[in-house]
Amino acid sequence: MPEFRFYHPIEVRYGDLDPQGHLNNAKYLTYFEQARVHYLLHLGMFKEGQSFTNIGIILAEVKVTFLAPVQYGADVRVGMRISRLGDKSMTAEYTLMDAASNKELATGSAVLVGYDYRTNETIPIPQEWREKIVEFEKMVGF
Amino acid sequence: MPEFRFYHPIEVRYGDLDPQGHLNNAKYLTYFEQARVHYLLHLGMFKEGQSFTNIGIILAEVKVTFLAPVQYGADVRVGMRISRLGDKSMTAEYTLMDAASNKELATGSAVLVGYDYRTNETIPIPQEWREKIVEFEKMVGF
């Protein structure tokens, strides 16, 4: 498993479950999203109180691999890391773990593209973001 | 404000917000529901791992009064109390508070009716539940 330097805890809600009694598949993306927003806050790439339309990225692709059903009462944590940093896009990787046992319940990834929500155009990943990510993720070769 | 002996903390998720940037009205019921399930767990009226169709109550009525918009980043807690205990129904009251400032953001209530999910019929509130609620809420006159 790749190394994650950032984790965000999530409480599994009754409202996240579906008629099969498990965490509904769409909620995994909600959990990854919640970790993503907190990753941005943690690295200072987004500040509370700012408009969400100021976030300079948009999702291009997401993927989830389900390893084990998530039951109610199983509090979890989501790990996130940026594993690839290109000029106009970057790749985030996710892990969903049982918070108590550290058992991995799901993995995922997202391709994030630099985006200006005012002009609706793709833009390069801001240099300030690049520096923060490279430093936080201890990326080499940048 | 009535006295609440039970609180459950909730993290406001990005996925709980709507295009007006605030907590969406339907999510207040999700938050109350999450507090309700934990209230049942806390009093031993429901145990983790049990089927949710074993919970012997059904919602008859809910009400929410919105006092102030809930912003992202404003972690909250939900207070719940049983304020009325009838033969076949009971009334729960809720408060949604900012966890940091204790400012009340919303109040609510729910009428819960004893229900058998196998026969789809209303039933009396179980005697065991009555005793636990009376004791926990320090109700007098029962």
Place this chain on the structure above:
Amino acid sequence: MPEFRFYHPIEVRYGDLDPQGHLNNAKYLTYFEQARVHYLLHLGMFKEGQSFTNIGIILAEVKVTFLAPVQYGADVRVGMRISRLGDKSMTAEYTLMDAASNKELATGSAVLVGYDYRTNETIPIPQEWREKIVEFEKMVGF
């Protein structure tokens, strides 16, 4: 049952159900909300493409009375009417009906307050809205 001049059909989604196999209580508010936005569109009080922060009302109170569980496959329709029109607030009433049998499954209401999302202040219900609502609802005495 009061007369409803506006109905909006809703498809019950698998994702709207909860572990008890029925429509989750919070989703009733989502259904009422969807009817409300379409009511505003229908009366020309809001236009597609406008920012939702331009809608000049905010929810002050909602109430739902559950009459019968909503099963998957039971397509429904939501009736909405404005039953009270005050200076700074108005009351909407809702009915949730089985689209096939017209059986009433839930009722509800909402208190809507005039609101300016830029200044975060309550405002009177706009005169233009008042006229449209009085005409549509065939209210007398205005």
Place this chain on the structure above:
Amino acid sequence: MPEFRFYHPIEVRYGDLDPQGHLNNAKYLTYFEQARVHYLLHLGMFKEGQSFTNIGIILAEVKVTFLAPVQYGADVRVGMRISRLGDKSMTAEYTLMDAASNKELATGSAVLVGYDYRTNETIPIPQEWREKIVEFEKMVGF
């Protein structure tokens, strides 16, 4: 674009949008799921009124590629096809299209594994399902 023989229309709800004003990424999975349940109903692999725990498949993997933001008012339809049919798993492909313009807004896929929800074990895709899918999708070589 591959040929889709099955489409399901979806109304974009206000409650599906997020603070950036577009369809929230998690809702794409809800839309695909809704198409999937209706695909199963359409082919007779699942019947209304049956318990959802009788559905003999579980999700192993999902993927979404976002092509254009989905705005409110843009009613959509989801195409689904089974493109691969293995012994114990199969692959579904999805397209999300603007219902009016037929513009493709997203694509996706899901790996579905035969599953017994009573024993919590993977099982082969039932022979009856295989026959229905091969016939409906006009698969050759089976």
